[in-house]
Amino acid sequence: MVKQTQTMTTSEWEIMRVIWTLGEATSRQVIRVMAKKTDWSPSTIKTLITRLQAKGYLTDNGAIRDRLYLPTVAEHEAMTATLSRTFHAMCAMCVGQALVDVLATTPLSKHDITHLQDTLQTKYAQAPDRIACDCMPHQQEEIAHHDK
Amino acid sequence: MVKQTQTMTTSEWEIMRVIWTLGEATSRQVIRVMAKKTDWSPSTIKTLITRLQAKGYLTDNGAIRDRLYLPTVAEHEAMTATLSRTFHAMCAMCVGQALVDVLATTPLSKHDITHLQDTLQTKYAQAPDRIACDCMPHQQEEIAHHDK
DNA sequence: GACTTTAGTCTACAACTGTAGATTATAAAA
DNA sequence: TTTTATAATCTACAGTTGTAGACTAAAGTC
Numbered sequence: 001m002v003k004q005t006q007t008m009t010t011s012e013w014e015i016m017r018v019i020w021t022l023g024e025a026t027s028r029q030v031i032r033v034m035a036k037k038t039d040w041s042p043s044t045i046k047t048l049i050t051r052l053q054a055k056g057y058l059t060d061n062g063a064i065r066d067r068l069y070l071p072t073v074a075e076h077e078a079m080t081a082t083l084s085r086t087f088h089a090m091c092a093m094c095v096g097q098a099l100v101d102v103l104a105t106t107p108l109s110k111h112d113i114t115h116l117q118d119t120l121q122t123k124y125a126q127a128p129d130r131i132a133c134d135c136m137p138h139q140q141e142e143i144a145h146h147d148k
Numbered sequence: 149m150v151k152q153t154q155t156m157t158t159s160e161w162e163i164m165r166v167i168w169t170l171g172e173a174t175s176r177q178v179i180r181v182m183a184k185k186t187d188w189s190p191s192t193i194k195t196l197i198t199r200l201q202a203k204g205y206l207t208d209n210g211a212i213r214d215r216l217y218l219p220t221v222a223e224h225e226a227m228t229a230t231l232s233r234t235f236h237a238m239c240a241m242c243v244g245q246a247l248v249d250v251l252a253t254t255p256l257s258k259h260d261i262t263h264l265q266d267t268l269q270t271k272y273a274q275a276p277d278r279i280a281c282d283c284m285p286h287q288q289e290e291i292a293h294h295d296k
Numbered sequence: 297g298a299c300t301t302t303a304g305t306c307t308a309c310a311a312c313t314g315t316a317g318a319t320t321a322t323a324a325a326a
Numbered sequence: 327t328t329t330t331a332t333a334a335t336c337t338a339c340a341g342t343t344g345t346a347g348a349c350t351a352a353a354g355t356c
Contacts, residue, residue: 009313013237017283020239027333036285043316046334051313065322065333079238079246086234087254089161090227091168096260098227099251103267106235110275112244113268119251120261120268127258135165137184157343175303191346194304199343213303213352 006055007085008078014038015048016057020075024061024068093133154203155233156226162186163196164205168223172209172216241281 008016018033019025027049031042049069052058057078061068087095108116156164166181167173175197179190197217200206205226209216235243256264 010237011314017239021281021283033284040314041316042332043318044314047314047316050335067333075239075242076246076249079242080249082234082238083246083250084253086230087250089158090230091165091223092255094223094227095254096256096263098224098231100260100263100267101224101228102231102235103247103264104271105232106243107240107279108244108268108271108275109278110272111278112248113272113275115244115248116251117265117268119248120256120265123252123256124258124261127256127261130257130259131255133169135169136181159344188344189346190302191348192344195344195346198305215303 008052008055008057008082012048012052012055012057015045015052016071016075016078019058019069020071024070026066026068028066030069091133091135093131096131156200156203156205156230160196160200160203160205163193163200164219164223164226167206167217168219172218174214174216176214178217239281239283241279244279 014034014037015030018030022029027042027046030049031045034040034045049058053060053069057072058069059072060070090098162182162185163178166178170177175190175194178197179193182188182193197206201208201217205220206217207220208218238246
């Protein structure tokens with residue numbers, strides 16, 4: 001089983017969120033924080049930290065004990081990477097509509113909304129009238145999809 | 149290892165895209181289509197179909213042979229469900245900015261953009277000035293995140 | 297009816313994930 | 327210095343996923 005690009009699992013992602021927020025953290029700190037949200041054992045958290053290091057998402061300050069773990073990727077980078085992958089895996093033709101639905105229930109600040117509006121407005125001029133379905137190799141099959 | 153909600157894996161998702169597009173399909177059809185995009189063996193595709201059935205994402209018309217497989221969930225439902233899960237796993241405070249970045253490179257039609265704009269405009273009135281970071285249990289920790 | 301094709305089912309297996317106990321080593325306390 | 331607490335490492339194990347060969351059973355062909 002040849003695994004392509006390493007990705008963070010959902011559990012690993014939760015650990016990263018804590019470390020991203022703190023900037024750097026010891027395993028003890030992560031364990032302390034996670035204890036409030038989950039019932040994971042300290043061992044589980046240490047395992048996840050080790051795996052995150054193996055995957056290259058964390059480094060450490062080299063201390064033998066009370067070691068500090070640091071992210072090698074910014075949270076923001078990781079988020080856009082994940083979202084891009086997610087969108088790319090989906091039917092290009094349907095992404096827009098799905099986004100409409102999801103945005104409706106996603107909490108966004110006025111600031112976020114303004115930025116999104118700016119982005120959309122900028123895109124509008126160059127935007128095509130329709131995006132082709134890319135679910136199947138052939139172009140004409142996209143029509144079938146459309147007719148669904 | 150107690151698995152929560154069943155989810156589609158990326159490989160399974162690719163199979164579903166074909167079947168969603170065709171509306172219903174025999175394994176042979178799926179194999180034929182996938183042969184153009186991947187080098188998966190017919191066996192692999194049959195395994196994936198079986199797993200999708202086990203997970204409840206596909207049913208079939210009961211035929212002994214040349215059986216037709218049908219989605220039990222609309223593509224659109226599956227997409228919004230996946231996107232919701234993805235967003236919920238991420239820092240609520242950062243989602244807006246990440247979306248700005250990703251939308252910039254996501255192909256959208258004029259129609260999509262208009263709809264998104266409508267949605268955003270509707271949200272604006274009730275939108276808060278800021279979304280709190282939900283990476284850690286305590287409220288004050290969100291400040292640390294903000295200061296990053 | 298024997299033969300060929302191929303759809304569907306079974307079995308397989310390694311890597312990845314979720315989850316965590318056992319062991320080792322280091323620093324702090326007594 | 328012996329003891330104690332606990333980081334860090336090792337080992338473990340079942341369920342999931344990627345990937346596919348082997349086997350069984352229909353359906354069509356000669």
